[in-house]
Amino acid sequence: MILEVAEILVQPGQEEEFEAAHRGAVEHLLGSPGCRSARLTRGVENPSRFVLFVEWDSLAAHTEDFRSSPAFTRWRDGIAPFLDGAPRVEHFVPAGG
Template structure:
């Protein structure tokens, strides 16, 4: 299992609209092959900063499968207008197991 961690910066003042758009757009993410779960969190000190956690079967399921699919296009169409820059994305594996 791979954990994708994406830091998302949203236009100040549009946080609630982003969250509403995310609730719709996340269906495209969750319906993708290899995607097991997704959870969005919002910053306390900086409420325009969100962190998205997505569990994938593999890095390739995310970077090749999802990103090269129509679902990714619909995902970005749903949330893209709210973003400040490109989200910072990293992948992680369980440690100490």
Template sequence: MILEHALLPVKPGLEDDFVGAFGEAKQIIASMPGFGGLTLSRCRERPSTFLLLVEWDSLEAHTVGFRGSAEYDEWRRLLHHFYEPFPVVEHFDRVLTA
């Protein structure tokens, strides 16, 4: 399993619109092969910052399968205009759990 981590800096004043658009976009990502689940959280100290965590079966399920799909174009259309600056996306391997 791979954990995708992205801090999403949403333009101030557009947070509620972003959450609404993400509600629609999550159906797109959830339909992709290799998708294992996601959480979207909002920062208390910086309310325009959101944390997206997505579980994937493999790195390629995200970087090749999802990002290379036609569905990704719709994801991008729904969400990418909210970000300033564009988020850094990183991938993590599980080391320990409790």
């Protein structure tokens, strides 16, 4: 299992619109082969900062399969108007195993 952690900065004043757009676009992410779950969180100290946690079966399921799919394009196009720069993405594996 791979955990994708994406830090997403949203244009100030566009936070609610971004959340609504993400709710509409997340189906493209969740319907992708290898995607186990997705959860969006919003910063308390900085409400324009969001962190998206996505569990994938493998790194390739995210970086190769999803990112080269039409589902990725549809997901990205749904949220892109609200972004303040490119998301910062890192991948993690369970510790100790």
